[in-house]
Amino acid sequence: MDKLLKKRNPVNTFILVVSILIFSYYVFVSIWPIFFNIYMSLSKTDLMTGWTFVGFKNYLSIFKDPLFLKSLLHNFIYLVVMVSVGIGSSLIIAALIYKTSGFAKKAYIFMFFAPVVTSLVAVSLIWKLLYYPNVGIFAKIISNVLHLAPPLFLADPKTALISIIVMDIWKDTGLRTIILHAGMEEIPESIYDASKIDGATAITNFFRVTIPLLRPQIIFLAAVYSINALRVFTQVYMMTGNPPGGPAHSTQVLVLRMYQEAFYATKFGKGAAIAMVVFILLLGMVILEVKSFQQRWEY
Protein backbone atom coordinates (compact mmCIF):
# COMPACT_ATOMS: atom_id res chain seq x y z
CA MET A 1 0.00 0.00 0.00
CA ASP A 2 2.74 2.40 0.95
CA LYS A 3 4.65 1.59 -2.17
CA LEU A 4 1.65 2.28 -4.35
CA LEU A 5 1.09 5.69 -2.80
CA LYS A 6 4.70 6.62 -3.24
CA LYS A 7 4.69 5.65 -6.90
CA ARG A 8 1.57 7.64 -7.77
CA ASN A 9 2.32 11.08 -9.14
CA PRO A 10 0.09 13.95 -8.12
CA VAL A 11 -2.44 14.72 -10.85
CA ASN A 12 -1.11 17.41 -13.19
CA THR A 13 -4.00 19.85 -13.22
CA PHE A 14 -2.56 21.91 -16.07
CA ILE A 15 -2.58 18.96 -18.46
CA LEU A 16 -5.99 17.88 -17.24
CA VAL A 17 -7.70 21.27 -17.53
CA VAL A 18 -6.17 22.34 -20.85
CA SER A 19 -6.68 19.01 -22.60
CA ILE A 20 -10.27 18.69 -21.39
CA LEU A 21 -11.00 22.25 -22.52
CA ILE A 22 -9.54 21.65 -25.97
CA PHE A 23 -11.26 18.30 -26.31
CA SER A 24 -14.69 19.51 -25.27
CA TYR A 25 -14.44 22.65 -27.38
CA TYR A 26 -13.68 20.71 -30.55
CA VAL A 27 -16.37 18.18 -29.81
CA PHE A 28 -18.76 21.10 -29.39
CA VAL A 29 -17.87 23.14 -32.51
CA SER A 30 -16.45 20.54 -34.95
CA ILE A 31 -17.12 16.89 -34.17
CA TRP A 32 -20.73 17.06 -33.07
CA PRO A 33 -21.70 19.53 -35.83
CA ILE A 34 -20.12 17.45 -38.60
CA PHE A 35 -21.99 14.32 -37.49
CA PHE A 36 -25.17 16.30 -37.07
CA ASN A 37 -24.59 17.71 -40.54
CA ILE A 38 -24.41 14.17 -41.95
CA TYR A 39 -27.69 13.32 -40.27
CA MET A 40 -29.23 16.55 -41.50
CA SER A 41 -28.11 15.93 -45.09
CA LEU A 42 -30.18 12.74 -45.00
CA SER A 43 -33.29 14.56 -43.83
CA LYS A 44 -35.80 16.99 -45.17
CA THR A 45 -36.43 19.89 -42.82
CA ASP A 46 -37.16 23.59 -42.62
CA LEU A 47 -36.24 23.56 -38.90
CA MET A 48 -39.77 24.78 -38.05
CA THR A 49 -42.53 22.41 -39.04
CA GLY A 50 -41.07 18.97 -39.50
CA TRP A 51 -38.14 16.68 -39.85
CA THR A 52 -38.34 13.58 -42.04
CA PHE A 53 -35.64 11.09 -42.90
CA VAL A 54 -35.27 10.87 -46.68
CA GLY A 55 -32.03 8.91 -47.17
CA PHE A 56 -29.88 10.01 -50.08
CA LYS A 57 -32.62 12.03 -51.77
CA ASN A 58 -30.90 15.34 -51.06
CA TYR A 59 -27.70 14.12 -52.66
CA LEU A 60 -29.57 12.82 -55.71
CA SER A 61 -31.37 16.12 -56.06
CA ILE A 62 -28.26 18.31 -55.78
CA PHE A 63 -26.40 16.23 -58.34
CA LYS A 64 -29.31 16.72 -60.73
CA ASP A 65 -29.43 20.45 -59.98
CA PRO A 66 -27.71 22.39 -62.80
CA LEU A 67 -27.03 25.28 -60.40
CA PHE A 68 -25.11 23.01 -58.06
CA LEU A 69 -23.12 21.49 -60.91
CA LYS A 70 -22.36 24.99 -62.17
CA SER A 71 -21.13 25.97 -58.71
CA LEU A 72 -18.89 22.92 -58.65
CA LEU A 73 -17.39 23.94 -61.99
CA HIS A 74 -16.95 27.55 -60.84
CA ASN A 75 -15.14 26.47 -57.68
CA PHE A 76 -12.92 24.29 -59.82
CA ILE A 77 -12.09 27.19 -62.17
CA TYR A 78 -11.50 29.39 -59.14
CA LEU A 79 -9.11 26.84 -57.67
CA VAL A 80 -7.10 26.28 -60.85
CA VAL A 81 -6.70 29.97 -61.70
CA MET A 82 -6.09 31.04 -58.12
CA VAL A 83 -3.38 28.44 -57.56
CA SER A 84 -1.60 28.66 -60.94
CA VAL A 85 -1.77 32.37 -61.71
CA GLY A 86 -1.67 33.37 -58.05
CA ILE A 87 1.45 31.41 -57.17
CA GLY A 88 3.08 32.06 -60.56
CA SER A 89 2.75 35.84 -60.30
CA SER A 90 3.89 35.83 -56.69
CA LEU A 91 6.96 33.76 -57.60
CA ILE A 92 7.99 36.42 -60.10
CA ILE A 93 7.39 39.26 -57.66
CA ALA A 94 9.24 37.41 -54.88
CA ALA A 95 12.20 36.89 -57.22
CA LEU A 96 12.18 40.60 -58.08
CA ILE A 97 11.98 41.65 -54.42
CA TYR A 98 14.81 39.20 -53.62
CA LYS A 99 17.06 41.23 -55.93
CA THR A 100 16.47 44.47 -54.02
CA SER A 101 17.82 45.35 -50.61
CA GLY A 102 17.66 47.77 -47.72
CA PHE A 103 14.95 50.39 -47.53
CA ALA A 104 13.60 49.69 -51.02
CA LYS A 105 12.96 46.05 -50.11
CA LYS A 106 11.13 47.02 -46.93
CA ALA A 107 9.05 49.58 -48.81
CA TYR A 108 8.02 47.09 -51.49
CA ILE A 109 7.06 44.47 -48.92
CA PHE A 110 5.09 47.10 -47.03
CA MET A 111 3.09 48.08 -50.11
CA PHE A 112 2.51 44.58 -51.45
CA PHE A 113 1.31 43.42 -48.07
CA ALA A 114 -1.14 46.28 -47.49
CA PRO A 115 -4.11 44.67 -49.31
CA VAL A 116 -3.58 41.46 -47.32
CA VAL A 117 -4.33 43.11 -43.98
CA THR A 118 -7.39 44.99 -45.17
CA SER A 119 -10.87 43.60 -44.94
CA LEU A 120 -12.11 41.41 -47.78
CA VAL A 121 -15.62 42.81 -47.47
CA ALA A 122 -14.37 46.38 -47.90
CA VAL A 123 -11.98 45.52 -50.71
CA SER A 124 -14.75 43.70 -52.60
CA LEU A 125 -16.91 46.84 -52.42
CA ILE A 126 -14.06 49.01 -53.74
CA TRP A 127 -13.39 46.64 -56.64
CA LYS A 128 -17.05 46.42 -57.48
CA LEU A 129 -16.92 50.15 -58.21
CA LEU A 130 -13.56 49.95 -59.98
CA TYR A 131 -15.16 47.34 -62.25
CA TYR A 132 -18.21 49.51 -62.94
CA PRO A 133 -19.13 48.89 -66.60
CA ASN A 134 -18.42 51.57 -69.23
CA VAL A 135 -17.80 54.47 -66.85
CA GLY A 136 -15.78 52.78 -64.08
CA ILE A 137 -12.06 53.51 -63.76
CA PHE A 138 -10.89 50.19 -65.27
CA ALA A 139 -13.22 50.55 -68.24
CA LYS A 140 -12.02 54.14 -68.67
CA ILE A 141 -8.35 53.13 -68.60
CA ILE A 142 -8.91 50.36 -71.14
CA SER A 143 -10.86 52.57 -73.53
CA ASN A 144 -8.85 55.80 -73.15
CA VAL A 145 -5.31 54.53 -72.70
CA LEU A 146 -5.32 51.20 -74.53
CA HIS A 147 -8.03 52.22 -77.04
CA LEU A 148 -9.81 48.89 -76.74
CA ALA A 149 -13.45 48.13 -76.15
CA PRO A 150 -13.61 47.47 -72.40
CA PRO A 151 -15.34 44.32 -71.14
CA LEU A 152 -18.37 44.70 -68.90
CA PHE A 153 -16.53 42.91 -66.05
CA LEU A 154 -19.04 41.92 -63.36
CA ALA A 155 -22.05 42.69 -65.55
CA ASP A 156 -21.16 40.12 -68.20
CA PRO A 157 -21.65 36.40 -67.40
CA LYS A 158 -18.53 35.65 -69.47
CA THR A 159 -16.17 37.84 -67.44
CA ALA A 160 -17.85 38.05 -64.01
CA LEU A 161 -16.17 35.07 -62.38
CA ILE A 162 -12.72 35.90 -63.71
CA SER A 163 -13.13 39.50 -62.48
CA ILE A 164 -13.73 38.22 -58.96
CA ILE A 165 -10.73 35.88 -59.20
CA VAL A 166 -8.50 38.74 -60.35
CA MET A 167 -9.52 40.78 -57.32
CA ASP A 168 -8.80 37.82 -55.06
CA ILE A 169 -5.38 37.21 -56.61
CA TRP A 170 -4.58 40.91 -56.21
CA LYS A 171 -5.58 40.93 -52.54
CA ASP A 172 -3.35 38.05 -51.45
CA THR A 173 -0.37 38.69 -53.72
CA GLY A 174 1.63 40.08 -50.81
CA LEU A 175 0.91 37.09 -48.59
CA ARG A 176 2.16 34.54 -51.12
CA THR A 177 5.07 36.76 -52.10
CA ILE A 178 6.31 37.06 -48.52
CA ILE A 179 6.12 33.33 -47.88
CA LEU A 180 8.00 32.59 -51.12
CA HIS A 181 10.49 35.37 -50.47
CA ALA A 182 11.21 34.03 -46.99
CA GLY A 183 11.85 30.66 -48.62
CA MET A 184 14.20 32.22 -51.17
CA GLU A 185 16.25 33.85 -48.43
CA GLU A 186 16.76 30.42 -46.88
CA ILE A 187 18.42 29.11 -50.02
CA PRO A 188 22.20 29.31 -49.45
CA GLU A 189 24.11 31.62 -51.80
CA SER A 190 26.65 28.84 -52.47
CA ILE A 191 24.11 26.89 -54.52
CA TYR A 192 23.76 29.82 -56.90
CA ASP A 193 27.53 30.27 -57.06
CA ALA A 194 27.93 26.62 -57.95
CA SER A 195 25.40 26.79 -60.75
CA LYS A 196 26.99 30.03 -62.00
CA ILE A 197 30.26 28.16 -62.46
CA ASP A 198 28.32 25.62 -64.47
CA GLY A 199 27.28 28.47 -66.72
CA ALA A 200 23.67 28.90 -65.63
CA THR A 201 21.89 32.16 -66.43
CA ALA A 202 19.50 33.94 -64.08
CA ILE A 203 16.53 32.40 -65.88
CA THR A 204 17.79 28.82 -65.70
CA ASN A 205 18.69 29.42 -62.07
CA PHE A 206 15.14 30.49 -61.38
CA PHE A 207 13.62 27.38 -62.95
CA ARG A 208 16.27 24.82 -62.04
CA VAL A 209 17.36 25.97 -58.59
CA THR A 210 14.90 28.38 -56.99
CA ILE A 211 11.60 26.73 -57.86
CA PRO A 212 12.62 23.13 -56.94
CA LEU A 213 14.04 24.34 -53.63
CA LEU A 214 10.84 26.27 -52.89
CA ARG A 215 8.76 23.14 -53.28
CA PRO A 216 7.64 22.99 -49.63
CA GLN A 217 6.41 26.59 -49.73
CA ILE A 218 4.73 26.12 -53.10
CA ILE A 219 2.92 22.99 -51.92
CA PHE A 220 1.89 24.76 -48.73
CA LEU A 221 0.46 27.70 -50.71
CA ALA A 222 -1.24 25.42 -53.23
CA ALA A 223 -2.92 23.61 -50.34
CA VAL A 224 -3.98 26.82 -48.57
CA TYR A 225 -5.40 28.36 -51.74
CA SER A 226 -7.20 25.26 -52.93
CA ILE A 227 -8.90 25.11 -49.53
CA ASN A 228 -9.67 28.83 -49.75
CA ALA A 229 -11.05 28.43 -53.27
CA LEU A 230 -13.54 25.88 -51.95
CA ARG A 231 -14.70 28.27 -49.24
CA VAL A 232 -15.23 31.32 -51.43
CA PHE A 233 -18.30 33.23 -50.34
CA THR A 234 -17.75 36.81 -49.20
CA GLN A 235 -16.21 38.04 -52.48
CA VAL A 236 -19.09 36.71 -54.54
CA TYR A 237 -21.74 37.91 -52.13
CA MET A 238 -20.29 41.41 -52.02
CA MET A 239 -19.49 41.86 -55.70
CA THR A 240 -22.40 40.34 -57.57
CA GLY A 241 -25.38 42.25 -56.21
CA ASN A 242 -28.91 41.10 -55.76
CA PRO A 243 -29.33 38.13 -55.74
CA PRO A 244 -25.69 37.11 -55.22
CA GLY A 245 -24.21 34.66 -57.72
CA GLY A 246 -25.32 36.55 -60.83
CA PRO A 247 -25.40 37.63 -63.57
CA ALA A 248 -27.20 34.56 -64.93
CA HIS A 249 -25.70 32.40 -62.14
CA SER A 250 -22.27 32.83 -63.70
CA THR A 251 -20.62 33.30 -60.29
CA GLN A 252 -22.51 30.70 -58.25
CA VAL A 253 -20.17 28.91 -55.85
CA LEU A 254 -20.68 26.03 -53.43
CA VAL A 255 -20.79 27.86 -50.11
CA LEU A 256 -23.10 30.49 -51.58
CA ARG A 257 -25.36 27.71 -52.91
CA MET A 258 -25.41 26.12 -49.47
CA TYR A 259 -26.26 29.45 -47.84
CA GLN A 260 -29.06 30.14 -50.32
CA GLU A 261 -30.57 26.65 -50.15
CA ALA A 262 -30.55 26.73 -46.35
CA PHE A 263 -31.35 30.30 -45.41
CA TYR A 264 -33.28 31.62 -48.46
CA ALA A 265 -35.15 28.50 -49.55
CA THR A 266 -35.20 26.95 -46.02
CA LYS A 267 -34.16 23.60 -47.50
CA PHE A 268 -31.75 22.86 -44.69
CA GLY A 269 -31.28 19.22 -45.66
CA LYS A 270 -30.19 20.17 -49.15
CA GLY A 271 -27.87 22.83 -47.73
CA ALA A 272 -26.33 20.25 -45.40
CA ALA A 273 -25.80 17.88 -48.36
CA ILE A 274 -23.90 20.62 -50.22
CA ALA A 275 -21.82 21.21 -47.08
CA MET A 276 -20.95 17.50 -47.06
CA VAL A 277 -19.75 17.70 -50.66
CA VAL A 278 -17.51 20.64 -49.75
CA PHE A 279 -16.24 18.71 -46.74
CA ILE A 280 -15.36 15.66 -48.83
CA LEU A 281 -13.56 17.80 -51.40
CA LEU A 282 -11.66 19.49 -48.58
CA LEU A 283 -10.74 16.12 -47.10
CA GLY A 284 -9.42 14.96 -50.46
CA MET A 285 -7.40 18.13 -50.79
CA VAL A 286 -5.84 17.72 -47.33
CA ILE A 287 -4.94 14.07 -48.03
CA LEU A 288 -3.33 15.16 -51.30
CA GLU A 289 -1.38 17.82 -49.41
CA VAL A 290 -0.13 15.38 -46.79
CA LYS A 291 0.94 12.98 -49.56
CA SER A 292 2.88 15.68 -51.40
CA PHE A 293 4.62 16.61 -48.18
CA GLN A 294 5.70 13.07 -47.52
CA GLN A 295 7.20 12.90 -51.01
CA ARG A 296 9.51 15.74 -50.06
CA TRP A 297 11.40 13.53 -47.62
CA GLU A 298 12.44 11.17 -50.37
CA TYR A 299 15.04 13.66 -51.58
Added chain:
Amino acid sequence: MGILKNGKIMRKRRRLNKYMFIRTMPNVGVHILLIIGSFLMILPFMWMIISSFKPNLDIISVDFRLFSPNWTLDNYKKVISEMPLGRSYFNSLVIATTVTVSTVFSSSAAGFLFSKLKFWGRDALFFLVLGSVMIPPQIVLIPLYLMVSRLHLVNSYPGLIIPFLINAFGVFLMRQFIYGIPTELIEAARVDGASDWKIYFRVILPLVKPAIAVVGILTFLWTYDEFLWPLVVVNKTEMMTLPLVLGRYAMAEGGVVAGASMATTTLVLIPILIVYAFFQRYFVKGISMTGMKG
Protein backbone atom coordinates in the same frame (compact mmCIF):
# COMPACT_ATOMS: atom_id res chain seq x y z
CA MET B 1 44.30 65.90 -84.01
CA GLY B 2 42.64 67.21 -80.94
CA ILE B 3 39.23 66.47 -82.35
CA LEU B 4 40.26 62.94 -83.16
CA LYS B 5 41.59 62.44 -79.68
CA ASN B 6 38.40 63.78 -78.26
CA GLY B 7 36.46 61.48 -80.50
CA LYS B 8 38.45 58.53 -79.20
CA ILE B 9 37.83 59.48 -75.62
CA MET B 10 34.19 60.04 -76.37
CA ARG B 11 33.94 56.64 -77.99
CA LYS B 12 35.69 55.03 -75.05
CA ARG B 13 33.46 56.79 -72.62
CA ARG B 14 30.39 55.83 -74.56
CA ARG B 15 31.49 52.20 -74.54
CA LEU B 16 32.05 52.39 -70.80
CA ASN B 17 28.62 53.89 -70.32
CA LYS B 18 27.11 51.17 -72.40
CA TYR B 19 28.65 48.50 -70.20
CA MET B 20 27.60 50.27 -67.06
CA PHE B 21 24.11 50.61 -68.41
CA ILE B 22 23.94 46.91 -69.17
CA ARG B 23 25.24 46.03 -65.74
CA THR B 24 22.76 48.22 -63.88
CA MET B 25 19.87 47.77 -66.28
CA PRO B 26 18.46 44.57 -64.77
CA ASN B 27 18.22 46.30 -61.42
CA VAL B 28 16.57 49.36 -62.90
CA GLY B 29 14.12 47.04 -64.60
CA VAL B 30 13.46 45.25 -61.31
CA HIS B 31 12.70 48.53 -59.59
CA ILE B 32 10.47 49.78 -62.38
CA LEU B 33 8.43 46.56 -62.30
CA LEU B 34 8.19 46.61 -58.52
CA ILE B 35 7.19 50.27 -58.42
CA ILE B 36 4.40 49.58 -60.92
CA GLY B 37 3.35 46.58 -58.84
CA SER B 38 3.36 48.50 -55.55
CA PHE B 39 1.36 51.24 -57.20
CA LEU B 40 -1.26 48.71 -58.30
CA MET B 41 -1.42 47.44 -54.72
CA ILE B 42 -2.27 50.77 -53.15
CA LEU B 43 -4.10 52.43 -56.03
CA PRO B 44 -7.53 51.04 -55.05
CA PHE B 45 -7.13 52.47 -51.55
CA MET B 46 -6.10 55.87 -52.84
CA TRP B 47 -9.04 55.79 -55.21
CA MET B 48 -11.33 54.84 -52.30
CA ILE B 49 -10.22 57.79 -50.17
CA ILE B 50 -10.45 60.27 -53.05
CA SER B 51 -13.88 58.96 -54.06
CA SER B 52 -15.23 59.22 -50.55
CA PHE B 53 -14.99 63.01 -50.86
CA LYS B 54 -16.77 63.18 -54.22
CA PRO B 55 -20.44 63.36 -55.13
CA ASN B 56 -21.79 60.12 -56.68
CA LEU B 57 -21.92 61.58 -60.15
CA ASP B 58 -18.22 62.39 -60.08
CA ILE B 59 -17.10 58.93 -58.95
CA ILE B 60 -18.79 57.10 -61.77
CA SER B 61 -19.11 59.47 -64.67
CA VAL B 62 -18.59 59.70 -68.36
CA ASP B 63 -15.80 62.26 -68.22
CA PHE B 64 -12.94 60.62 -66.39
CA ARG B 65 -11.30 62.81 -63.79
CA LEU B 66 -9.35 61.57 -60.78
CA PHE B 67 -9.74 64.78 -58.81
CA SER B 68 -13.15 66.31 -58.76
CA PRO B 69 -13.70 70.07 -58.38
CA ASN B 70 -16.77 69.40 -56.22
CA TRP B 71 -15.18 68.27 -52.96
CA THR B 72 -17.76 67.38 -50.39
CA LEU B 73 -18.17 65.92 -46.91
CA ASP B 74 -21.76 64.92 -47.63
CA ASN B 75 -20.90 61.22 -47.97
CA TYR B 76 -19.47 61.11 -44.47
CA LYS B 77 -22.34 63.14 -43.02
CA LYS B 78 -24.85 60.84 -44.67
CA VAL B 79 -23.10 57.65 -43.60
CA ILE B 80 -22.64 58.73 -40.00
CA SER B 81 -26.26 59.78 -39.64
CA GLU B 82 -27.81 56.81 -41.49
CA MET B 83 -25.59 53.87 -40.60
CA PRO B 84 -25.22 52.40 -37.10
CA LEU B 85 -21.48 52.87 -37.37
CA GLY B 86 -20.63 53.70 -33.75
CA ARG B 87 -22.42 50.67 -32.43
CA SER B 88 -20.95 48.43 -35.13
CA TYR B 89 -17.44 49.62 -34.33
CA PHE B 90 -18.10 48.76 -30.72
CA ASN B 91 -19.50 45.31 -31.59
CA SER B 92 -16.63 44.49 -33.90
CA LEU B 93 -14.12 45.64 -31.32
CA VAL B 94 -15.69 43.64 -28.48
CA ILE B 95 -15.89 40.48 -30.58
CA ALA B 96 -12.44 40.76 -32.11
CA THR B 97 -10.83 41.55 -28.73
CA THR B 98 -12.52 38.67 -26.91
CA VAL B 99 -11.61 36.21 -29.64
CA THR B 100 -8.03 37.49 -29.75
CA VAL B 101 -7.50 37.19 -25.98
CA SER B 102 -9.05 33.74 -25.94
CA THR B 103 -7.00 32.59 -28.93
CA VAL B 104 -3.73 33.88 -27.49
CA PHE B 105 -4.23 32.04 -24.20
CA SER B 106 -5.73 28.87 -25.63
CA SER B 107 -3.12 28.48 -28.36
CA SER B 108 -0.16 29.19 -26.10
CA ALA B 109 -1.46 26.74 -23.48
CA ALA B 110 -2.16 24.13 -26.15
CA GLY B 111 1.21 24.82 -27.76
CA PHE B 112 2.92 24.19 -24.41
CA LEU B 113 0.84 21.05 -23.94
CA PHE B 114 1.66 19.60 -27.35
CA SER B 115 5.34 20.50 -27.46
CA LYS B 116 6.70 20.00 -23.93
CA LEU B 117 4.34 17.85 -21.89
CA LYS B 118 3.74 14.14 -22.20
CA PHE B 119 0.48 12.49 -21.29
CA TRP B 120 -1.84 9.73 -22.33
CA GLY B 121 -3.80 10.58 -25.47
CA ARG B 122 -1.67 13.54 -26.47
CA ASP B 123 -1.26 12.46 -30.08
CA ALA B 124 -4.96 11.67 -30.41
CA LEU B 125 -5.83 15.13 -29.08
CA PHE B 126 -3.38 16.77 -31.45
CA PHE B 127 -4.90 14.80 -34.29
CA LEU B 128 -8.29 16.20 -33.28
CA VAL B 129 -6.96 19.77 -33.48
CA LEU B 130 -5.37 18.93 -36.84
CA GLY B 131 -8.62 17.47 -38.10
CA SER B 132 -10.60 20.54 -37.07
CA VAL B 133 -8.84 22.46 -39.83
CA MET B 134 -10.94 20.43 -42.24
CA ILE B 135 -14.14 21.47 -40.49
CA PRO B 136 -14.19 25.26 -40.77
CA PRO B 137 -17.33 27.09 -39.58
CA GLN B 138 -18.54 27.44 -43.19
CA ILE B 139 -18.94 23.69 -43.53
CA VAL B 140 -20.81 23.17 -40.29
CA LEU B 141 -22.64 26.46 -40.69
CA ILE B 142 -26.11 24.92 -40.51
CA PRO B 143 -25.62 22.72 -37.41
CA LEU B 144 -23.75 25.53 -35.67
CA TYR B 145 -26.58 27.91 -36.46
CA LEU B 146 -29.09 25.40 -35.17
CA MET B 147 -27.10 24.96 -31.98
CA VAL B 148 -26.74 28.69 -31.41
CA SER B 149 -30.43 29.29 -32.05
CA ARG B 150 -31.49 26.47 -29.71
CA LEU B 151 -29.28 28.01 -27.03
CA HIS B 152 -31.03 31.36 -27.68
CA LEU B 153 -27.74 32.96 -28.60
CA VAL B 154 -28.85 34.48 -31.91
CA ASN B 155 -28.13 38.23 -31.90
CA SER B 156 -25.76 37.96 -28.95
CA TYR B 157 -22.04 38.35 -28.40
CA PRO B 158 -21.55 34.74 -27.21
CA GLY B 159 -23.30 33.51 -30.35
CA LEU B 160 -20.97 35.54 -32.53
CA ILE B 161 -17.85 34.50 -30.63
CA ILE B 162 -18.26 30.77 -29.91
CA PRO B 163 -17.06 29.26 -33.23
CA PHE B 164 -13.77 31.21 -33.07
CA LEU B 165 -12.54 30.78 -29.49
CA ILE B 166 -9.76 28.32 -30.30
CA ASN B 167 -7.85 28.55 -33.54
CA ALA B 168 -5.93 25.58 -34.92
CA PHE B 169 -3.54 27.84 -36.81
CA GLY B 170 -2.63 29.56 -33.53
CA VAL B 171 -2.06 26.19 -31.85
CA PHE B 172 0.32 25.07 -34.64
CA LEU B 173 2.27 28.30 -34.61
CA MET B 174 2.62 28.32 -30.81
CA ARG B 175 3.57 24.66 -30.73
CA GLN B 176 6.30 25.31 -33.27
CA PHE B 177 7.53 28.32 -31.34
CA ILE B 178 7.49 26.69 -27.89
CA TYR B 179 9.34 23.71 -29.35
CA GLY B 180 12.31 26.04 -29.72
CA ILE B 181 12.40 26.91 -26.01
CA PRO B 182 15.12 24.81 -24.29
CA THR B 183 13.60 22.03 -22.20
CA GLU B 184 16.29 22.59 -19.53
CA LEU B 185 14.60 25.88 -18.67
CA ILE B 186 11.36 24.06 -17.90
CA GLU B 187 13.19 21.29 -16.03
CA ALA B 188 15.01 23.87 -13.91
CA ALA B 189 11.73 25.52 -12.94
CA ARG B 190 10.29 22.12 -12.12
CA VAL B 191 13.25 21.31 -9.87
CA ASP B 192 12.54 24.56 -8.05
CA GLY B 193 9.09 23.15 -7.34
CA ALA B 194 7.04 25.10 -9.86
CA SER B 195 3.83 23.53 -11.09
CA ASP B 196 3.01 23.45 -14.81
CA TRP B 197 0.60 26.36 -14.25
CA LYS B 198 3.40 28.43 -12.83
CA ILE B 199 5.74 27.38 -15.61
CA TYR B 200 3.11 28.35 -18.19
CA PHE B 201 2.53 31.80 -16.73
CA ARG B 202 6.06 32.63 -15.54
CA VAL B 203 8.29 30.90 -18.09
CA ILE B 204 6.37 30.13 -21.28
CA LEU B 205 4.20 33.22 -21.67
CA PRO B 206 7.04 35.75 -21.24
CA LEU B 207 9.19 33.81 -23.70
CA VAL B 208 6.59 33.57 -26.47
CA LYS B 209 5.81 37.29 -26.67
CA PRO B 210 6.79 37.52 -30.37
CA ALA B 211 4.49 34.61 -31.24
CA ILE B 212 1.73 36.18 -29.14
CA ALA B 213 2.05 39.37 -31.17
CA VAL B 214 1.77 37.41 -34.41
CA VAL B 215 -1.15 35.21 -33.38
CA GLY B 216 -2.88 38.14 -31.72
CA ILE B 217 -2.67 40.50 -34.68
CA LEU B 218 -3.69 37.90 -37.26
CA THR B 219 -6.59 36.63 -35.16
CA PHE B 220 -7.80 40.16 -34.59
CA LEU B 221 -7.79 40.89 -38.32
CA TRP B 222 -9.54 37.65 -39.26
CA THR B 223 -12.26 38.16 -36.69
CA TYR B 224 -12.69 41.82 -37.64
CA ASP B 225 -13.24 40.63 -41.23
CA GLU B 226 -15.50 37.63 -40.57
CA PHE B 227 -18.62 37.90 -42.71
CA LEU B 228 -20.61 34.69 -43.22
CA TRP B 229 -21.13 33.75 -39.57
CA PRO B 230 -22.40 37.19 -38.46
CA LEU B 231 -24.57 37.26 -41.57
CA VAL B 232 -26.29 34.12 -40.34
CA VAL B 233 -26.60 34.80 -36.61
CA VAL B 234 -27.36 38.53 -36.62
CA ASN B 235 -30.58 40.11 -37.82
CA LYS B 236 -30.86 43.06 -35.47
CA THR B 237 -29.31 46.38 -36.42
CA GLU B 238 -27.75 46.95 -33.00
CA MET B 239 -25.83 43.67 -33.15
CA MET B 240 -24.34 44.27 -36.60
CA THR B 241 -20.59 44.14 -37.04
CA LEU B 242 -18.72 46.38 -39.49
CA PRO B 243 -18.62 43.79 -42.32
CA LEU B 244 -22.40 43.48 -42.06
CA VAL B 245 -22.79 47.25 -42.34
CA LEU B 246 -20.70 47.10 -45.51
CA GLY B 247 -22.74 44.09 -46.64
CA ARG B 248 -25.80 46.31 -46.85
CA TYR B 249 -24.23 48.08 -49.83
CA ALA B 250 -23.79 44.79 -51.67
CA MET B 251 -27.47 44.64 -52.48
CA ALA B 252 -27.71 48.19 -53.81
CA GLU B 253 -26.82 49.30 -57.31
CA GLY B 254 -23.17 50.37 -57.14
CA GLY B 255 -23.49 53.80 -58.74
CA VAL B 256 -26.29 54.99 -56.47
CA VAL B 257 -24.38 54.34 -53.25
CA ALA B 258 -20.86 54.91 -54.60
CA GLY B 259 -20.00 57.90 -52.39
CA ALA B 260 -21.59 56.51 -49.26
CA SER B 261 -20.03 53.08 -49.67
CA MET B 262 -16.55 54.53 -50.24
CA ALA B 263 -16.91 56.76 -47.16
CA THR B 264 -17.89 53.71 -45.09
CA THR B 265 -15.08 51.52 -46.41
CA THR B 266 -12.65 54.36 -45.65
CA LEU B 267 -13.93 54.55 -42.08
CA VAL B 268 -13.65 50.76 -41.72
CA LEU B 269 -10.20 50.44 -43.28
CA ILE B 270 -8.40 53.45 -41.82
CA PRO B 271 -7.96 51.90 -38.32
CA ILE B 272 -6.58 48.69 -39.87
CA LEU B 273 -4.18 50.57 -42.11
CA ILE B 274 -2.92 52.67 -39.19
CA VAL B 275 -2.36 49.59 -37.04
CA TYR B 276 -0.63 47.95 -39.99
CA ALA B 277 1.69 50.91 -40.50
CA PHE B 278 2.85 50.65 -36.89
CA PHE B 279 3.11 46.89 -36.49
CA GLN B 280 4.23 46.01 -40.00
CA ARG B 281 7.16 43.86 -38.92
CA TYR B 282 4.93 41.57 -36.84
CA PHE B 283 2.62 40.94 -39.76
CA VAL B 284 5.44 40.09 -42.11
CA LYS B 285 7.29 37.99 -39.53
CA GLY B 286 4.15 36.10 -38.63
CA ILE B 287 3.41 35.24 -42.21
CA SER B 288 6.97 34.13 -42.86
CA MET B 289 6.71 31.90 -39.78
CA THR B 290 3.60 30.17 -41.07
CA GLY B 291 5.40 29.52 -44.34
CA MET B 292 8.36 28.01 -42.53
CA LYS B 293 6.07 25.59 -40.83
CA GLY B 294 5.50 24.19 -44.31
